[in-house]
Amino acid sequence: MSVNWSPNAISYSGNNRTHSIRIPESGRFELRLADGAANPYLLPAALIAIGLDGIEHKRDPGPRYDNNNYTDQLPPGKVKPLPLNLLDALRCLEANLILPQALGQELVKSYLKLKHQEWHNYSSRISPWELENTLDC
Template identity: 80%
Template sequence: MLRLTEYVNNPTVNSYKRIHAPVTTSGATWSPNTISYAGNNRTHAIRIPDAGRFELRLADGAANPYLLPAALIAVGLDGIEQKRNPAPRYDNNTYTNPLPPGTVKLLPTNLLDALRCLEGNTVLSQFLGQEFVASYLKLKHQEWHDYSTFITPWELENTLDC
């Protein structure tokens, strides 16, 4: 389910910096970066503390408050209709006891990778409309282009003389 919505949950360049941020000196952590679910465990993307209740821990504050629920409902309905397997539940603390590499899928490392996933997605196009998805992709690809063609102060300082 999450592979179908990460570009809606995390719609900006900075969203992926937050997802893949290193653990801080204080031990605080950021957003989960794996496609996994657990019981009452905040280190996974989906937390299921009680029956009939879940928390999506992935969405950031930049997520569109209208588009995010629509996308979640769409992929949820698709999962029910297609009887999709949600994969095993993991109750480990992913920060202190991570799963072995390859056990769960990682979220994209940047906005461009997420947009590439959306380009291959048929579920959201079916539910939200091909025109909407095409417009969203156009807008977000322009955002990525604007970001990736900007030379940062770090690049000027560290690579200009190479």
């Protein structure tokens, strides 16, 4: 079996672990994207803020998908893509109007400053792959 599922898209389902969000029963929600690198305080706070905004403004979460993403992947364009790197994610946060209001302008501004510096430090280095494949010295 080949695995075609991409973690770079967001979709939700019921009791199906091949989607990024799983809602197996009423009152239960599982975000399958977060990992150990996520801030254990900011992630839940952001989820609650976005969730409350969705409830207040009756936002449509889009269709629920029950396909097996490992064997029956959705066609491109059916699900919303996630940022592919930290810089793209920071740009999404900069455009977000909900989180600065919910978490505080200063917190989001400081977080963006810190993470932009991390991106700069990361992107200013030459990786072993770049050394091996792009330099003709």
